Amino acid sequence: MPNFSADLHLTSLPQLLLDVDAIDANIELKEQWAVEHSMVLAPHIKTTMTREIVQRQLPGSWGVTVATTAQAAHAVGWGARRILIANEVVFPPLVRELRRLLEINPSVEVYCLADSSAAVSALARGFEDTDRQLFVLLDVGIPGGRTGIRHPAEAPRLAAAVKDARGLRLAGISAYEGIAPNVRTPENLAVIDAHCRTAMEVFDALRSQFEVERPLFSVGGSAFQDRAAQFLPEGVLSVLRSGCYVIHDHGTYADVSPLPDLRAAAVVRAVVLSVPEEGRAIVGAGKRELAYDAGLPTLVAHHRDGEALPEPTGVVVRLFDHHAVVDSAGSLQVGDTVDLGISHPCSVFDRWRTALAVHGNSTELWHPQF
Structure with a gap:
């Protein structure tokens, strides 16, 4: 877990803290894994949308993945030259925005998804x-x-529609196995494998229809990339678009990721505001500062007067807008600070305008841009 100094100079709390060494180690680990499994990386940068992180990911990546046209524009500004929008773009003003992005940046390639004739149109x-x-x-x-698409039989008609459209080129197949619950039960893995297998079969059925020299097959997030890697067609560019790996977490991905050496790189530091009852403490960070869609935060460090104390035993049981309720609070006292580990990094960065990046004894402010 991150080991942030107890005496960091902070002028305001709560504060998102980032471990730069852990971020760099996670990037290197992921790049090695992709090479070993004959895949290329297009990291899903919607996890952080932070220039300093994305620019660390770019050198070892084929391109980047985003979810929106606005994120695509940021990515181009940060130096990305291949953008995979893992989403359907159908609203006419956003399609025109995508077109302008390409016209202004002749060296940029953009890939996006379609699952219906209406989307293609x-x-x-x-x-x-x-x-x-x-x-x-x-x-x-x-x-x-x-x-x-819900059935492979829909694919040939849709492929023909793309090929008939001026300005569009049929480049490959995309699927996302991570829509399944983040648990590694045999039943869940069977569902994931079936989805990946179906995507591979659709690709093979359309192999002669693709209009690029090396068609793309894009599948694989952060939770089940090892399963996706078992279902890759021959002779393709296999694009892995994981996102959460770069920050990892103290919850859902810590439990499910197939890369055991990833390190959680983010915590939120907050102050104990009140100890209103025995065994209960109120910490000054809540729904506005902490992710909670994939589990409540966990206490991972405890400090008092600039000194580290033993790891806390308290359990976060409820969040309000700017408060966390901690039961079994043990030795927590008013004025102490705690570091809260989060679950699901995709849901924490968009809560912050600034993140304090910590690298050894140096710090700097980074600015997520959604």
């Missing part, structure tokens, strides 16, 4: 009278899931 209308081309991946989903 929306993209085609935006690109029909420009020399820039948009690369399209067919989106393969699962019943009850998010976007994506």
